[in-house]
Amino acid sequence: MWTEATRSRMARIEKKTKRYSTDLTDEEWSVMEPLMPQKADTGRPRCVDLREVLNALRYLARTGCGWRLLPKDFPPWQTVYWWFRHLLRRLLFQTIHDVTLMIDRERAGREASPSAGVVDSQSVKAPAAKQRGYDAGKKINGRKRHIAVDTDGRLLMVNLTTADISDSAGAQMILEAIRKRWPWMKHLFADGAYDRKKLMDKAAFLDFTVEVVRRTDTQPGFKVVPRRWVVERTFGWMTRWRRLVRDYEARIDVSGGMMQLAMASLLLRRVCH
Numbered sequence: 001m002w003t004e005a006t007r008s009r010m011a012r013i014e015k016k017t018k019r020y021s022t023d024l025t026d027e028e029w030s031v032m033e034p035l036m037p038q039k040a041d042t043g044r045p046r047c048v049d050l051r052e053v054l055n056a057l058r059y060l061a062r063t064g065c066g067w068r069l070l071p072k073d074f075p076p077w078q079t080v081y082w083w084f085r086h087l088l089r090r091l092l093f094q095t096i097h098d099v100t101l102m103i104d105r106e107r108a109g110r111e112a113s114p115s116a117g118v119v120d121s122q123s124v125k126a127p128a129a130k131q132r133g134y135d136a137g138k139k140i141n142g143r144k145r146h147i148a149v150d151t152d153g154r155l156l157m158v159n160l161t162t163a164d165i166s167d168s169a170g171a172q173m174i175l176e177a178i179r180k181r182w183p184w185m186k187h188l189f190a191d192g193a194y195d196r197k198k199l200m201d202k203a204a205f206l207d208f209t210v211e212v213v214r215r216t217d218t219q220p221g222f223k224v225v226p227r228r229w230v231v232e233r234t235f236g237w238m239t240r241w242r243r244l245v246r247d248y249e250a251r252i253d254v255s256g257g258m259m260q261l262a263m264a265s266l267l268l269r270r271v272c273h
Helices: 004-016 026-035 050-063 077-089 092-107 167-181 197-205 228-239 252-272
Strands: 116-125 133-135 140-150 155-162 187-190 209-212
Touching: 026 050, 026 092, 026 252, 050 077, 050 252, 077 092, 077 252, 092 155, 092 252, 116 167, 116 228, 140 167, 140 228, 140 252, 155 167, 155 252, 167 197, 197 209, 228 252
Parallel strands: 116 187, 187 209
Antiparallel strands: 116 140, 133 140, 140 155
């Protein structure tokens, strides 16, 4: 909920930005700059300002505009896209997100590495995707985002598939990867769609506990469910970045990079301000 304190805080942050509210402040850039690729000693000298590239990427993700519709006060869209793909291959957005996530957890009085999380999925339309699937439950033809978050809603892992992949099958792939990235993870909360034998067997084999949290009533519509509401809030945070309302990317790795960029920007602003 937006309160007077929240509006006042956002107004103070916007005064620090140069043009748009998505621009990096000096405090945010001081965190990002050491992680940027250094200039090469050989070859043509770099003439692009990486801070402006990141400003353009955050603007694109927040407003949902197309690459060719970036304002003229940013670098050319071809340059911005090239650097986005280059930084994505270097896992820069994932690194920034994970570092700021651990800082934010410590700031909240928690251990840097989480030990419990919540899993869920979201089906979104993907008009440009080369491969799509039909989610009969949501009646959506596109991709499905399988995510795991910590108990405060910070994104821990994402697995993108076609929408016809079941929730439990997508969660099995998350289980394989999350232990390498967050080695202390032991407990996961989920809804009834994850109560499947193959998933439970795999969780037991990998020393995970998957706890199914079911609704206590049969009333239709939205209802706040303990533990599970956290991941629904994370989906709400994502869709405030208009590029994530639908999956506009043709490539699945670019789609994942957009999610990491958006959530890293959210955490970076929270940590720095």
